[in-house]
Amino acid sequence: MKIYVWGTGCGAGDLLDTALLPEQVTAFVDEEGVLKHFLNRPVISPGELAQGDYDLILVTVRDADGVQRRCRELGIDENTLFFLKNDAVLMSRSRAWDAARAVLGDAYLDERRGQERLIRRPLWTERENLPEPELKGDYVRLKTLEMLCGEIEGIPGSAAELGVFRGGFAESINRLLPERKLYLFDSFEGFAAEEGAEKGAGFLQAHRNTVEEKVFARMPHPERIVLRKGFFPATAAELEEEKFALVSLDVDLEESTLAGLRFFLPRLSSGGYLLLHDYYSPNLPGVKRALRRYEEESGIRLHRFPVCDINGTLVISV
Numbered sequence: 253m254k255i256y257v258w259g260t261g262c263g264a265g266d267l268l269d270t271a272l273l274p275e276q277v278t279a280f281v282d283e284e285g286v287l288k289h290f291l292n293r294p295v296i297s298p299g300e301l302a303q304g305d306y307d308l309i310l311v312t313v314r315d316a317d318g319v320q321r322r323c324r325e326l327g328i329d330e331n332t333l334f335f336l337k338n339d340a341v342l343m344s345r346s347r348a349w350d351a352a353r354a355v356l357g358d359a360y361l362d363e364r365r366g367q368e369r370l371i372r373r374p375l376w377t378e379r380e381n382l383p384e385p386e387l388k389g390d391y392v393r394l395k396t397l398e399m400l401c402g403e404i405e406g407i408p409g410s411a412a413e414l415g416v417f418r419g420g421f422a423e424s425i426n427r428l429l430p431e432r433k434l435y436l437f438d439s440f441e442g443f444a445a446e447e448g449a450e451k452g453a454g455f456l457q458a459h460r461n462t463v464e465e466k467v468f469a470r471m472p473h474p475e476r477i478v479l480r481k482g483f484f485p486a487t488a489a490e491l492e493e494e495k496f497a498l499v500s501l502d503v504d505l506e507e508s509t510l511a512g513l514r515f516f517l518p519r520l521s522s523g524g525y526l527l528l529h530d531y532y533s534p535n536l537p538g539v540k541r542a543l544r545r546y547e548e549e550s551g552i553r554l555h556r557f558p559v560c561d562i563n564g565t566l567v568i569s570v
């Protein structure tokens with residue numbers, strides 16, 4: 253069976269770490285064209301996929317609408333599509349159930365179906381009215397960000413994101429806060445080797461799949477961006493006097509999250525917010541551990557506001 257995996261991001265990494273071997277994959281499919289190989293398998297464009305033979309296309313990107321549109325444009329047979337990173341409505345759009353069951357097994361598919369119970373977007377019928385990032389991304393996360401950006405009006409300090417990846421969330425911060433300086437901290441080469449040692453190869457490689465020039469180019473107000481490339485906290489050198497009104501902390505693993513809390517929380521203005529992404533994610537327990545360690549060592553019990561976005565953000569104020 254010729255199996256293709258659409259996407260070379262976290263969804264693909266997760267699939268390959270848990271349910272599929274790289275040698276089962278004929279190729280990965282990606283529009284971006286950044287990588288030539290992912291987990292030692294070739295990466296091809298959707299156009300190249302359309303020219304070849306395929307039996308099952310496992311879609312691991314969230315923009316399933318876009319994938320379906322692209323398949324229609326290129327004449328790719330939609331009966332071979334199976335959506336893995338989606339919500340209730342999209343899961344039922346998948347047509348290749350039998351092939352997916354044969355390859356991935358019932359247990360894996362049952363687990364994915366359990367996640368359908370999360371309502372990830374507003375009512376599907378309303379979706380045409382949403383702006384592009386909210387339509388394609390995490391609606392609750394982005395709407396919360398928009399409201400918090402309104403709340404920090406008049407609060408002094410810059411904005412920052414630690415853990416930028418391809419800049420999806422950073423772009424929204426920059427658009428919503430056009431007057432604020434926005435620090436972007438990322439290694440742009442994934443996780444520090446010693447910290448990532450416990451994670452699977454797919455997870456690690458997926459996070460290396462970014463280039464800072466592309467991130468910079470997508471920013472609506474690039475004049476406000478200060479890009480700090482490299483491993484945090486070394487990249488925060490000489491920012492000791494800086495104050496922050498809004499911080500997005502999204503580095504997945506325990507030690508880097510703790511380093512972020514240690515740096516940003518003492519510099520968070522009163523009335524400002526820190527968004528700790530993945531706090532409730534069962535796959536990333538180090539985020540919760542890092543916050544617990546920070547509270548223990550500082551003796552501060554923080555003000556916590558849970559958000560029911562996809563991975564469960566914790567909003568923190570001081």
Ligand SMILES: C[S@@+](CC[C@H](N)C(=O)[O-])C[C@H]1O[C@@H](n2cnc3c(N)ncnc32)[C@H](O)[C@@H]1O
Nearest residue numbers: 415416417420421438439442483484502503508
């Ligand atoms: C989950 S991704 C960020 C996603 C992004 N916030 C978004 O919502 O689109 C995590 C990022 O953290 C970065 N990262 C992890 N540990 C880091 C560290 N110690 N220093 C710099 N970057 C780090 C990785 O390179 C990766 O790009």
